Amino acid sequence: MRVRIEGVELHHVRLRLKEPFETSFGVERDRECLILRLEGDGLQGWGECVADAWPGYSYETVGTAWHVLTEFFVPRLLGQRFDDVEALEALLAPYKGHPLAKAGLQMALWDLLGKAQGRPLAEMLGGERRRVAVGVSIGIQPDIMSLVETVERYVELGYRRIKLKIKPGRDVEEVRAVRHAFPDMPLQVDANSAYGLEDTPVFEAMDDLGLLLIEQPLAEDDLVDHSLLQQRLQTDLCLDESILSARHARQALDLGACRVINIKPARVGGLREARRLHDLCRERRAPLWCGGMLETGIGRASNLALASLPGFTLPGDISASDRYFEVDIAEPRFTLNDDSTIDVPQGAGLGVRVDLEALKAHTLRTWTSGGASSRGGRATPGWR
Ligand code: OSB
Numbered sequence: 001m002r003v004r005i006e007g008v009e010l011h012h013v014r015l016r017l018k019e020p021f022e023t024s025f026g027v028e029r030d031r032e033c034l035i036l037r038l039e040g041d042g043l044q045g046w047g048e049c050v051a052d053a054w055p056g057y058s059y060e061t062v063g064t065a066w067h068v069l070t071e072f073f074v075p076r077l078l079g080q081r082f083d084d085v086e087a088l089e090a091l092l093a094p095y096k097g098h099p100l101a102k103a104g105l106q107m108a109l110w111d112l113l114g115k116a117q118g119r120p121l122a123e124m125l126g127g128e129r130r131r132v133a134v135g136v137s138i139g140i141q142p143d144i145m146s147l148v149e150t151v152e153r154y155v156e157l158g159y160r161r162i163k164l165k166i167k168p169g170r171d172v173e174e175v176r177a178v179r180h181a182f183p184d185m186p187l188q189v190d191a192n193s194a195y196g197l198e199d200t201p202v203f204e205a206m207d208d209l210g211l212l213l214i215e216q217p218l219a220e221d222d223l224v225d226h227s228l229l230q231q232r233l234q235t236d237l238c239l240d241e242s243i244l245s246a247r248h249a250r251q252a253l254d255l256g257a258c259r260v261i262n263i264k265p266a267r268v269g270g271l272r273e274a275r276r277l278h279d280l281c282r283e284r285r286a287p288l289w290c291g292g293m294l295e296t297g298i299g300r301a302s303n304l305a306l307a308s309l310p311g312f313t314l315p316g317d318i319s320a321s322d323r324y325f326e327v328d329i330a331e332p333r334f335t336l337n338d339d340s341t342i343d344v345p346q347g348a349g350l351g352v353r354v355d356l357e358a359l360k361a362h363t364l365r366t367w368t369s370g371g372a373s374s375r376g377g378r379a380t381p382g383w384r
């Protein structure tokens with residue numbers, strides 16, 4: 001079934017996080033992102049572009065995504081008919097880079113096509129599970145005592161896998177303290193590329209703590225040094241930032257740069273490429289899990305659908321909505337089940353309803369193209 005894209009809307013939103021989230025690249029107090037709405041054949045498709053306010057995790061920001069979407073991607077897309085997302089991938093292929101912007105647009109098309117076909121996203125992707133195993137990613141805390149207390153709080157809430165953010169000087173001692181307090185807890189760490197090969201002793205010191213994995217210790221553009229580090233460790237390395245496509249994943253596994261992969265659909269340019277990466281990992285029996293980018297309910301629904309595929313063998317960074325925000329812009333909110341899982345949405349497309357009032361209340365600026373509300377691109381002036 002073909003859908004013609006008649007209108008596109010961008011919303012630059014900002015949601016206050018319940019607690020600041022500190023990583024090796026900085027502290028986030030608010031989550032900023034772009035919410036996209038596609039209109040066609042009387043239906044709406046929603047997407048989330050997870051680029052942040054500043055280039056800490058990725059070079060992309062809400063500003064660069066806004067730029068490439070409004071100047072290049074949306075004009076290319078308007079008026080076109082789609083019956084699958086491969087056609088959108090092909091349309092955007094000539095444009096280099098900007099995977100987060102492309103992925104946001106693709107998510108909205110999946111939602112729109114799912115609604116047109118009356119099929120849930122999980123089913124369209126080949127998902128098999130109705131609930132997925134999840135954990136929680138805990139930011140760097142002011143000191144070791146508050147870190148152990150924070151972990152305790154999440155364990156009491158029912159999370160059965162803990163990820164700790166680390167950075168140079170805030171690593172071995174904190175991880176040891178948490179391991180000591182929770183001897184049997186599935187535990188892993190994420191360095192967000194803050195170390196160099198000269199820091200090998202830091203990771204050797206963590207090697208006997210029974211960690212599930214060490215995520216992205218070294219530079220994102222350095223598969224070679226990751227493979228040298230992996231040779232020195234028993235603990236599995238897992239790559240996040242380094243893996244920008246299914247091809248990268250194959251090369252990283254071949255090189256021994258990692259043994260586990262964290263897939264974020266946005267980082268590889270969308271759910272379609274994420275599916276290819278999933279198929280590769282499954283074929284190779286490489287452990288795979290779904291990462292997170294502090295998504296709103298829209299992106300969270302997308303991650304849950306993806307993580308319902310059979311190749312996801314480790315718990316994802318997909319926590320309950322109330323772990324992140326007081327308010328969300330989509331309903332229903334996602335809650336944690338007793339067995340540290342979250343239910344996969346079963347409605348058509350993403351299976352969530354956007355709360356237009358909440359969206360409006362958190363929108364800093366909007367842009368509309370096509371549709372009934374304007375002719376051509378129009379940005380609302382200024383910031384609110
Ligand atoms: O590296 O996995 C990461 C959040 C923002 C940017 C990068 C990362 C993260 C997380 C949080 O670890 C995962 C989540 O709960 O959404």
Ligand code: MG
Pocket residue numbers: 190192215216240241262291
């Ligand atoms: Mg990571």
